[in-house]
Amino acid sequence: MRIISSKNKRALRSILSRNQSTDNTRVRNVQRIVDDVRQHGDSAVRKYARRFDKLRGPVELSFDEIRDGAKATPPAVRKAIREAARHIRRVSVKQIPQSWRTTVVPGVTIEQRVTPLDRVGCYVPGGRYPLPSSLLMTTIPAKVAGVSEILVACPNPAPAVLAAAMEAKVTRLFKMGGAHAIGAFAYGTKTVPAVDKIVGPGSAYVSAAKAYVAADCPIDFYAGPTEIVIVSRNGNPDWIASDLIAQAEHDPEARAILVTPNRPLATAVRTALTKQLKEHPAAIPSIDTHGVAIVTETVNEAIDLGNAISPEHAVTDTRAMANRLVKAGTVFVGPYAAQAAGDYATGSNHVLPTAGVARFRGGLSASDFVRVNSVQQLNQRGLRRLAPSIISLAHAEGLRAHASSVARRVV
Numbered sequence: 001m002r003i004i005s006s007k008n009k010r011a012l013r014s015i016l017s018r019n020q021s022t023d024n025t026r027v028r029n030v031q032r033i034v035d036d037v038r039q040h041g042d043s044a045v046r047k048y049a050r051r052f053d054k055l056r057g058p059v060e061l062s063f064d065e066i067r068d069g070a071k072a073t074p075p076a077v078r079k080a081i082r083e084a085a086r087h088i089r090r091v092s093v094k095q096i097p098q099s100w101r102t103t104v105v106p107g108v109t110i111e112q113r114v115t116p117l118d119r120v121g122c123y124v125p126g127g128r129y130p131l132p133s134s135l136l137m138t139t140i141p142a143k144v145a146g147v148s149e150i151l152v153a154c155p156n157p158a159p160a161v162l163a164a165a166m167e168a169k170v171t172r173l174f175k176m177g178g179a180h181a182i183g184a185f186a187y188g189t190k191t192v193p194a195v196d197k198i199v200g201p202g203s204a205y206v207s208a209a210k211a212y213v214a215a216d217c218p219i220d221f222y223a224g225p226t227e228i229v230i231v232s233r234n235g236n237p238d239w240i241a242s243d244l245i246a247q248a249e250h251d252p253e254a255r256a257i258l259v260t261p262n263r264p265l266a267t268a269v270r271t272a273l274t275k276q277l278k279e280h281p282a283a284i285p286s287i288d289t290h291g292v293a294i295v296t297e298t299v300n301e302a303i304d305l306g307n308a309i310s311p312e313h314a315v316t317d318t319r320a321m322a323n324r325l326v327k328a329g330t331v332f333v334g335p336y337a338a339q340a341a342g343d344y345a346t347g348s349n350h351v352l353p354t355a356g357v358a359r360f361r362g363g364l365s366a367s368d369f370v371r372v373n374s375v376q377q378l379n380q381r382g383l384r385r386l387a388p389s390i391i392s393l394a395h396a397e398g399l400r401a402h403a404s405s406v407a408r409r410v411v
Helices: 009-017 024-040 042-052 063-070 075-095 132-145 159-168 178-187 204-213 237-248 263-276 281-290 299-309 319-324 339-344 380-396 400-410
Strands: 002-005 100-105 108-116 119-123 149-153 172-174 197-199 227-231 255-260 292-295 313-316 330-333 370-378
Touching (some): 002 263, 009 292, 024 042, 024 204, 042 178, 063 159, 075 132, 100 380, 119 132, 119 178, 178 197, 178 204, 227 237, 227 299, 237 255, 237 281, 237 313, 237 339, 255 263, 255 281, 255 299, 263 292, 370 380, 380 400
Parallel strands (some): 002 292, 149 172, 227 255, 227 313, 255 292, 313 330
Antiparallel strands (some): 100 108, 108 370
């Protein structure tokens, strides 16, 4: 891990730019695969699933196959899945927007109506690691929101993923991944029905496919390589290093950043990293390439820099610091708020925005699985009350037919 000063504006610009370059070859390949699935349906899905996912047999797993596969999951893991699911449900219930109704003036009633989506597609990665936690994080909020059909795409689902599917009571599970899975969810095939929304993390190919279909099928958000920014004045160097490594082991492109006004702390964390990386070599490429400690002049500057980065995960020493660090997918507070706790068991969602998207939104939640619209009801008295304003504004905008449509009703 390199240590830089916040006065090094060139280095800071590189960090803040996020280095999100577009791989044009990847984009073209993704578009070709999605277009093929859109045109040829199941035959294209099977072709790519056999090529990339090593598919054997049907694309869809039966309920009996899911149940029997889940039995291979160790009891301790099944227990952990049940506890994590329970906590996710508890949090998700609080996230659903509420319906309400109000009278603006006598005779004019406005209602906010909240209804669940009909069918969603949840993508669960199955490449470097099996991720039963990602299945829980994508499907349980949908179930709590009232979605009636919850479809899952996961290439090569491990027994723990199948156990999570049983716990979440998913509707259907398909052994497919990558761009072909996203294309199937977006446009539908004979086997895979089109969905109302696609959610979940994935590889660069999955993210590119989600971006490509987004005009036709809504997605949650861009979810690229994982990020962590730790803003600390006097934290425990060993614990800070362990949190940085925990994120770095996900992906060679993961970004692990410490921001501190305390240069001795930055040095101590670098020393701790060197020791701990011997136990966790998978994190070395990320730490070597993207790991950095930024030394600021003050704590306030460190917090401002954390907001400027707008990371997926942020970690702070105190609640006062967290109250100011608002541009992050999720914020962990205090020395015992290990970032891995949020990945698995706190109930907060670990499907979070990356690449600066946390500037304007947080992580996946039950609110992503509902539609919120308005219902407007006016009686004669109400329309008469509003008519002068409506007609005046319509004439001011040159929309005479708008004015006429109201005037005809109140003469």
